[in-house]
Amino acid sequence: MDEEATKTLIVETLKKKKGKSKFYLKDFYKMVPDEKPRAVKNLVNQMVQEETLEYWSSGSTTLIGLKGVGKQAAADGED
Amino acid sequence: MVEFKHKTPLIDQLETGPWTSFVSDIKREHESRMENPKGIDYQFNQECCDDLLGVLELSYDHGRTHWKHGGIVGVFGYGGGVIGRYCDQPEMFPGVAHFHTMRVNQPMGHYYKTDYLEQLMDLWERRGSGLTNMHGATGDIIFLGTSTPQLEEVFYELTHNINQDLGGSGSNLRTPSDCMGQSMCEYACYDTQEFCYNMTMEYQDELHRPAFPYKFKFKFDGCPNCCVAAIARSDLSFIGTWRDDIRIDQKAVKAYVGGELKPNAGAHAGRDWGAFDIQKEVIGLCPTECMSWDGSKLEINTPECTRCMHCINVMPRALRVGLDTGCSVLAGAKAPILDGAQMGTLIVPFIKVEEPYDEIKEKVVEPIWDWWMEEGKNRERLGELIKRQGMQKLLEVTNFKAVPQMIKEPRSNPYVFWKEDEVPGGWKRDINEFRKHHQR
Numbered sequence: 001m002d003e004e005a006t007k008t009l010i011v012e013t014l015k016k017k018k019g020k021s022k023f024y025l026k027d028f029y030k031m032v033p034d035e036k037p038r039a040v041k042n043l044v045n046q047m048v049q050e051e052t053l054e055y056w057s058s059g060s061t062t063l064i065g066l067k068g069v070g071k072q073a074a075a076d077g078e079d
Numbered sequence: 080m081v082e083f084k085h086k087t088p089l090i091d092q093l094e095t096g097p098w099t100s101f102v103s104d105i106k107r108e109h110e111s112r113m114e115n116p117k118g119i120d121y122q123f124n125q126e127c128c129d130d131l132l133g134v135l136e137l138s139y140d141h142g143r144t145h146w147k148h149g150g151i152v153g154v155f156g157y158g159g160g161v162i163g164r165y166c167d168q169p170e171m172f173p174g175v176a177h178f179h180t181m182r183v184n185q186p187m188g189h190y191y192k193t194d195y196l197e198q199l200m201d202l203w204e205r206r207g208s209g210l211t212n213m214h215g216a217t218g219d220i221i222f223l224g225t226s227t228p229q230l231e232e233v234f235y236e237l238t239h240n241i242n243q244d245l246g247g248s249g250s251n252l253r254t255p256s257d258c259m260g261q262s263m264c265e266y267a268c269y270d271t272q273e274f275c276y277n278m279t280m281e282y283q284d285e286l287h288r289p290a291f292p293y294k295f296k297f298k299f300d301g302c303p304n305c306c307v308a309a310i311a312r313s314d315l316s317f318i319g320t321w322r323d324d325i326r327i328d329q330k331a332v333k334a335y336v337g338g339e340l341k342p343n344a345g346a347h348a349g350r351d352w353g354a355f356d357i358q359k360e361v362i363g364l365c366p367t368e369c370m371s372w373d374g375s376k377l378e379i380n381t382p383e384c385t386r387c388m389h390c391i392n393v394m395p396r397a398l399r400v401g402l403d404t405g406c407s408v409l410a411g412a413k414a415p416i417l418d419g420a421q422m423g424t425l426i427v428p429f430i431k432v433e434e435p436y437d438e439i440k441e442k443v444v445e446p447i448w449d450w451w452m453e454e455g456k457n458r459e460r461l462g463e464l465i466k467r468q469g470m471q472k473l474l475e476v477t478n479f480k481a482v483p484q485m486i487k488e489p490r491s492n493p494y495v496f497w498k499e500d501e502v503p504g505g506w507k508r509d510i511n512e513f514r515k516h517h518q519r
């Protein structure tokens with residue numbers, strides 16, 4: 001996998017999403033359908049380490065989004 | 080007298096019952112924080128406990144919660160262990176505007192030394208609300224309530240000074256938990272603490288970096304008494320068992336019958352239940368009717384015994400678990416959030432529990448994770464996936480052979496489809512040959 005290109009692809013795909021800012025890991029698998037889920041998982045983790053992405057947690061479920069995008073507290077779709 | 084900002088007539092009623100109340104606990108912590116006898120340099124809002132009571136009172140009044148759900152908080156490098164909680168009335172209750180929960184890995188078997196407990200509490204009074212939940216449903220230590228800037232500080236002190244890690248939360252491996260096992264309990268069929276610790280260390284990545292469809296729990300019980308209720312609460316339960324005979328000390332059996340030894344180690348001594356009746360209380364209650372007593376000798380028909388522990392619990396001095404010990408593995412237990420509560424289903428009747436536990440890791444845990452991570456829907460627990468795709472699919476991905484012990488009830492799924500390569504000769508058929516003998 002070309003890591004840099006995949007990272008750019010992920011960031012661009014996330015920027016295009018309207019209304020939602022936080023996604024399941026499985027949504028990231030779909031963005032890079034040709035890669036093994038495990039490789040995508042590792043890349044997403046790396047992007048969290050690099051502070052491009054960040055985790056959001058309800059306590060029982062974890063979602064992932066672009067750092068700083070969407071709300072810090074509470075879930076999407078609330079206003 | 081310490082003042083309380085908020086009047087709390089509704090939740091004060093919770094203090095009037097016969098039991099200790101968390102309302103009284105929170106009030107005590109507020110008094111302690113205001114009086115500050117130890118001269119603590121509080122890094123988190125000193126009045127948080129008062130505000131916590133206030134927001135709860137308001138919720139009781141409104142019949143609605145005033146907490147938002149979820150948030151982006153964590154410590155660097157970890158995706159679990161911190162759960163963001165924010166109050167939706169921060170002006171009214173500034174002390175709990177941020178009130179994040181931290182999950183801390185508990186010591187195996189819940190063994191604490193006093194100085195370790197004091198260290199934990201000193202840290203949490205200084206950098207958090209001072210309120211804890213010992214222990215949460217998952218079994219870990221829960222620190223209730225601190226602000227975002229304190230998270231890294233707490234994490235640093237925990238890991239550097241107290242030598243303790245955060246636990247799991249979110250879509251990851253939750254803090255594994257175990258019974259005290261061989262450290263104190265003669266029933267333990269394997270070393271629960273060693274195994275639990277080993278699995279915690281082996282799966283650090285799964286614990287700290289959420290990559291599962293939903294939460295996943297391991298629990299370790301040393302025997303079928305299930306003191307940590309692994310069978311009901313964990314996606315994979317490891318329950319100690321044995322496959323040889325229950326060891327019988329016939330002399331001790333007679334001592335129970337003769338009244339020299341108290342049944343259940345005297346646990347039912349509070350009332351006079353009359354003389355111990357081995358026929359009624361042990362033989363007659365054996366669920367598989369595999370025991371017999373002729374007045375002088377107790378016999379057990381081992382192949383029928385399901386190791387329910389009843390007889391051993393009643394006469395622990397006379398009966399002991401066997402010597403060929405290991406564990407059973409059950410999969411899929413969960414609480415009712417979606418789709419009803421479920422107990423674990425037996426998937427491995429017996430497996431040896433021996434360091435470095437490679438067989439369990441490579442043949443049980445990892446194939447199941449691979450399947451669930453691939454096929455599980457978002458927020459679908461392993462038990463729900465087993466229900467959706469069937470036990471047969473689970474057996475296929477793990478390569479386990481189906482055995483009669485796996486059937487936990489008369490079959491609830493009537494369909495078992497053989498695959499062609501599982502049937503000798505397959506089932507290619509020649510339709511023309513068939514029509515020669517069967518009219519349309």
Ligand code: HEM
Binds near residue numbers: 135212215223
């Ligand atoms: C009338 C009020 C409350 C009732 C009846 C109640 C009841 C319970 C029960 C039955 C459990 C499950 C215990 C277990 O199986 O381990 C629990 C867990 C818990 N409670 Fe409460 N509770 C109350 C108020 C509170 C408050 C005010 C807080 C926080 C300040 C709190 C925080 C927790 C936490 C963090 C857990 C553990 C959750 C987990 O393990 O995942 N509870 N509560």
Ligand code: HEM
Binds near residue numbers: 060164180
């Ligand atoms: C009406 C309000 C709330 C509702 C309906 C709610 C609901 C839930 C649900 C459904 C879970 C998942 C339980 C599971 O899957 O086992 C959960 C977990 C949890 N909640 Fe809440 N919650 C509420 C308020 C709170 C508050 C106010 C706090 C803390 C201040 C809190 C702290 C937690 C924690 C620590 C967990 C456990 C996360 C884990 O599984 O690791 N909750 N809550």
Ligand code: SF4
Binds near residue numbers: 259261267301
């Ligand atoms: S589960 Fe069994 S081995 Fe573990 S503490 Fe309980 S009785 Fe003892």
Ligand code: SF4
Binds near residue numbers: 367385
């Ligand atoms: S352990 Fe249970 S099933 Fe086995 S002999 Fe004792 S009572 Fe019967």
